[in-house]
Amino acid sequence: MKIIVCVKQVPDTSGKIAVKPDGTLDRASMQTITNPDDLNAVEAALALKDETGAEVIVVTMGPPPAEGMLREIMARGADRAVLVSGREFGGSDTYATSQILAAAIDHIGLEKDDVVFCGRQAIDGDTAQVGPQMAEKLGIPQITYAQEIHKDGDTLTVQRALEDGYMTIKVQTPCMITCIKELNEPRYMSVAGIYETYDKPMDVFDFNTLKDNPLIDLTKIGLAGSPTNILISFTPPQKGAGQMLEGAGKETCEKLAGILGEKHII
Numbered sequence: 548m549k550i551i552v553c554v555k556q557v558p559d560t561s562g563k564i565a566v567k568p569d570g571t572l573d574r575a576s577m578q579t580i581t582n583p584d585d586l587n588a589v590e591a592a593l594a595l596k597d598e599t600g601a602e603v604i605v606v607t608m609g610p611p612p613a614e615g616m617l618r619e620i621m622a623r624g625a626d627r628a629v630l631v632s633g634r635e636f637g638g639s640d641t642y643a644t645s646q647i648l649a650a651a652i653d654h655i656g657l658e659k660d661d662v663v664f665c666g667r668q669a670i671d672g673d674t675a676q677v678g679p680q681m682a683e684k685l686g687i688p689q690i691t692y693a694q695e696i697h698k699d700g701d702t703l704t705v706q707r708a709l710e711d712g713y714m715t716i717k718v719q720t721p722c723m724i725t726c727i728k729e730l731n732e733p734r735y736m737s738v739a740g741i742y743e744t745y746d747k748p749m750d751v752f753d754f755n756t757l758k759d760n761p762l763i764d765l766t767k768i769g770l771a772g773s774p775t776n777i778l779i780s781f782t783p784p785q786k787g788a789g790q791m792l793e794g795a796g797k798e799t800c801e802k803l804a805g806i807l808g809e810k811h812i813i
Contacts, residue, residue, distance in 0.1 A: 582666055678725040
């Protein structure tokens with residue numbers, strides 16, 4: 548059994564955010580972290596590995612420095628890693644990215660008992676689209692927003708988080724599951740894991756490796772081929788200090804109505 552986990556290196560949003568003239572993030576000038584929801588997906592895979600002895604393969608698409616993130620995840624317990632990297636892939640939107648990652652997973656090979664884990668969404672785009680799009684391209688069932696996962700033979704029982712409750716679904720493998728933070732608490736790297744990580748295999752899938760895969764439309768990858776177009780990108784202005792109104796209910800309402808009238812809001 549293989550468990551493939553897709554992870555993403557994202558800008559650290561606690562620091563300065565830089566945007567290029569074409570509307571894409573200037574990732575080279577920003578500090579990066581592993582996408583938080585993806586760490587929950589990694590932990591779900593490692594917990595299933597502890598239970599079943601499965602092989603955990605971590606996959607990311609990004610520039611060569613993303614190798615450091617993959618090494619850190621292998622230090623947490625993943626068995627091997629795949630870096631999907633090529634200038635032809637740069638600037639890909641969710642549609643293009645899902646094609647490329649689906650082709651990478653297809654190149655690794657999906658078998659009957661295998662599972663693909665993803666985080667719910669990435670903090671740089673917040674679209675929650677790549678995981679489900681990958682599942683569609685791979686032709687496997689998908690379950691999103693998993694907050695509990697149990698394996699029984701060749702099926703998984705997954706509890707999905709909904710706005711007003713939860714839904715329990717049983718799915719047959721191979722399948723794709725996106726994970727939320729309520730699912731688990733990610734483990735840290737271990738000393739032994741750090742020591743062993745550079746002995747673990749890491750493959751690089753470049754453009755030439757994947758270009759002939761039938762899951763990729765070469766006209767719809769990279770910045771030029773992505774169907775999503777960014778018309779404008781800007782930082783919204785900071786809001787000014789609010790004004791607190793004191794007094795009884797009717798009196799406060801009259802004050803509020805007067806202020807809104809002066810501003811021609813009402």
